[in-house]
Amino acid sequence: MRAVSGYIKAISLIALVVFLFGFAEKRQKSRKVSEVAVRFTDDENLYVTEEAVNKLLIQNKVAALNMDKETLDLNRVETLLNNHDMIENAEVFLTLDGKLQAEISQRKPIGRVVGNSSFYLDKNGELMPLSPYYSARVPLMFGFDGGNVAEAYGLLDYIKNDKFLTQHITGINRLSTGKFELEMRKLDFLVYFGKAENIELKFNNFKAFYKKALKDDKLNTYRKVNLQFGNQVVCTKK
Known part of the structure; x- marks a missing residue:
């Protein structure tokens, strides 16, 4: 009887963990982009500005404030930025708090x-x-x-x-x-x-x-x- 009770508790614990994990994952996916932040990796004068980068993302409908994180395609964002005439390399990632971070190095x-x-x-x-x-x-x-x-x-x-x-x-x-x-x-x-x-x-x-x-x-x-x-x-x- 004690073994059965322990077995039931273990099953219940696993079920609870799976439920919480699924709930957290669903909640995380349902969150929206809280901020779009652009950082240039050097201190030189800008041949492309942060405002221009944000405008480019919005016009191409690949990233914007309050966009659903689930619909955000990071590879597409990186490709768009790397195809810009003034950008040598761009790396894009999403933080846990919903911030879309783009780190950009310019062509010189x-x-x-x-x-x-x-x-x-x-x-x-x-x-x-x-x-x-x-x-x-x-x-x-x-x-x-x-x-x-x-x-x-x-x-x-x-x-x-x-x-x-x-x-x-x-x-x-x-x-x-x-x-x-x-x-x-x-x-x-x-x-x-x-x-x-x-x-x-x-x-x-x-x-x-x-x-x-x-x-x-x-x-x-x-x-x-x-x-x-x-x-x-x-x-x-x-």
Whole structure:
């Protein structure tokens, strides 16, 4: 009799647990999205804003405040965000209290093409449209289009990783020969770079020249600085 009683109690306990679990699960599914929160993973200026992201989700009817959690498709939300022109990666998840959290990393431009059509070249060497919210402070690119802009990727990628070059180089000109000239900030001379090859060697030569010319107070005496000849820097005076 005692064994039967214990068996009944065990069955009752299991039934209660199953009921409570089912009730909690049903209640959890019936809850609505309490908040849509967007967080950008870096502190840089925004090429797409939180307001724009929320508007995108609402217009495409994939996520909104008070939406039933059961109808929310997180994969669809992530796909929509990752297809945005200004977003490099988006991760979306739902918290226990019903908050839809989107963590977004933006694409990062390293050069801006100026001409009949204007656009950025991003850090991965891909074309990126201009943003209506913010203009990146990157070197301007002249003589480029969508077909040849990748030729300058090696140059721009090297420049963005070098503090000295980032501070001093403001523009890249592509000549009809396919070679490059660099424009300098607050300096009245062009830097003839030649082809986008031996990039590290050429820039190291330029830094050594710049340091020496600055020390000798001769930076303003040059019209052109030529880096294309291997280990030497050839300067043309005004």
